[in-house]
Amino acid sequence: MKDERWNNALYKTEARNDTGLEGYAYVPDGIVVKTSSPLNQHPGSNPEQLLGMSLATCLKSTLEAIEKERGIEHSAQVHVQIAFIGERAKYQFLVNARIRVPKVDLATAEDMVKEAEGRCPVSQLLSGSANYTVETVEEF
Amino acid sequence: MKDERWNNALYKTEARNDTGLEGYAYVPDGIVVKTSSPLNQHPGSNPEQLLGMSLATCLKSTLEAIEKERGIEHSAQVHVQIAFIGERAKYQFLVNARIRVPKVDLATAEDMVKEAEGRCPVSQLLSGSANYTVETVEEF
Known part of the structure; x- marks a missing residue:
């Protein structure tokens, strides 16, 4: 089934995940994360947070590469907000990445963020969705 | 900037993520995950695994709901494969979700998987990408 790129x-x-939302996600021979519904108080992470951490780390990593290429000190910070909206059988996530690059002026930060948005693989995967947005901010 | 749905x-x-790929991702007052590049042997998870766990848990959770609605015993299992491909400044991820529902026949499983693919919020976010695929399997 797979394309040659694999x-x-x-x-x-x-x-x-073989166990459920009230269960755990894991990587064979790797990380195990307890999961629970975002709508109860049980301990555990959830798909929203796992996606948010993936995107935050991917964007931060891409910004690190861009900072290095431009000879700028590493300073970018990425905060990803996720909302769970809708109703049964019609749920959706909203994803908003807020990025701050304190060592450069806002115009430069915006240019770097635009570049990172296109280069970060997780951002690319989300880019077809109207529910995904990216912002450059001066302060969180 | 945000739409009303928030x-x-x-x-x-x-x-x-404020620290980097060799750093950590976290939720304020919540989970902290050590991260590292997939291309070295440092301990830590990475964006690929975090995205995979998010999608696996989301699809599993949606399948649990579908199983419940159809009066079927919970049995779905979700394994998500992620590949990191490309070259500097042109990296991409490939994401392939493999789903097994051992308690039903293959045709029923395929129908449930198709429904889950459209309902799971993470799957929806990825659905605009040609790099995202979903398979129904009888055995992993």
Whole structure:
């Protein structure tokens, strides 16, 4: 089923959930994360937070590369907000990434953020959704 | 900047990375995950695994709801494969979700998977990308 690109991957991994939302997500021989519904108070993370951490780390990593390429001190910070909206069988997530690059002026930060938005692989995957937005901010 | 839908959210959360790919992702007052590049052997998870766990848990949770609605015993399992491909400044992720529903026949499983693919919020966010695929399998 897979396209040829899988064969030339730099890295492959697998993540699983066999137990449920009130259960755990895991990587075989790797991380295990207890999960729970965002709508109860049970301990655990949830798909919203896991997606948010993935995107935040991906954007931050891409911004680190861009800072390095431009000879700028690393300073970018990425905060991702996620909202769970809708009703049964019609749920959606909203994802808003807020990015601050304190070591540069706002125009430069906006240019870097635009570049990161296009280069970060997680951002690319979300870019077809109207529910995904990216903001450059001077202060959180 | 935000659309009105944020105001009626069932749940909101925030995830951050201020430190880098060799650093940590976290939720304020919540989970902290050590992160590292997938291309070295440092301990830590990475954006690929965090995204995979988010999608696996979201699809599993949606399948649990579908199983309940159809009066079927919970049995769905979700394994998400992620590949990191490309070259500097042109990196991409490939995401393939493999789903098994052992308590039903393959045709029923395929119908449930199709429904879950459209209902799971993380799947919806990825659905605009040609790099995202979903498979129904009889065995992993």
